[in-house]
Amino acid sequence: MKKYVRCKVCGFIMEEAELKDVCPACGVPKTAFVEHKFNINEKRQKILDLHLHPISVHFPEAIAVFILGFFILSFILPEDMSNNLLTVNKTLSIFFPITVIMAFVAGIYDAKVRFKKLSPPYLKIKIYLGIALFIGSLLMPGLFIIVSYTAVSKIFIFIVALINLGLCVVLGKMGSKLFECVMPG
Structure with missing residues (x-):
C-alpha cells in the first residue's frame, strides 16, 4: 500500500516516494510534510485519483466558450472569415x-464513487443542470446546420450559446466546491 504525505502549509497531497526537497505546489522544504491517510478505501481512492470527471468537463466547457466566442467574432470580422468561423461552429x-x-456519465460515476449515492442536494442540482446543458447542447447543431441565418435565428443562437456557457460556469463552480468532499469508508 502506498504511503501519502500532506504539506502542512498548502495542503498538497502526494505519494511519499515522489517527495523531493521541496513541496511541488508551494516550494516549502520537505520538512513541512506530514503523513496523510485517506478516509476511504484504496480502490475508491484510485478511481477518484483518475480525475475522470474533472478532466472530461474541460471538453464541453471549451466548446461552449469557442462556440459563443466565434459566433460573436463572426459579426465583427469580414464575411469570408465570418463564414469560416460559422463552419467551425x-x-x-x-x-x-x-x-x-461524456462529462455527465463521468460525473455520475464520480459521484457514486465519491458519495456512494446520487441523492445529496448539490448532486441533484448538478444533475438537473447537466440535463439542461445536454438539452442546450442538442439545440446547437440544429441551430447552426438546419436553421437559416436570419436576425431572429442569430439572436436565438446567441441566447442558447450564452445559456450553455452559463450552465458550464455554474456546474464548474459547484463541482469545485465538491472536489475535496468524499464519504468515508
Whole structure:
C-alpha cells in the first residue's frame, strides 16, 4: 500500500516516494510534510485519483466558450472569415452534445464513487443542470446546420450559446466546491 504525505502549509497531497526537497505546489522544504491517510478505501481512492470527471468537463466547457466566442467574432470580422468561423461552429456543435454526455456519465460515476449515492442536494442540482446543458447542447447543431441565418435565428443562437456557457460556469463552480468532499469508508 502506498504511503501519502500532506504539506502542512498548502495542503498538497502526494505519494511519499515522489517527495523531493521541496513541496511541488508551494516550494516549502520537505520538512513541512506530514503523513496523510485517506478516509476511504484504496480502490475508491484510485478511481477518484483518475480525475475522470474533472478532466472530461474541460471538453464541453471549451466548446461552449469557442462556440459563443466565434459566433460573436463572426459579426465583427469580414464575411469570408465570418463564414469560416460559422463552419467551425457547425463542427463544434456536432461534438458538443457528445462531450456533454461524456462529462455527465463521468460525473455520475464520480459521484457514486465519491458519495456512494446520487441523492445529496448539490448532486441533484448538478444533475438537473447537466440535463439542461445536454438539452442546450442538442439545440446547437440544429441551430447552426438546419436553421437559416436570419436576425431572429442569430439572436436565438446567441441566447442558447450564452445559456450553455452559463450552465458550464455554474456546474464548474459547484463541482469545485465538491472536489475535496468524499464519504468515508
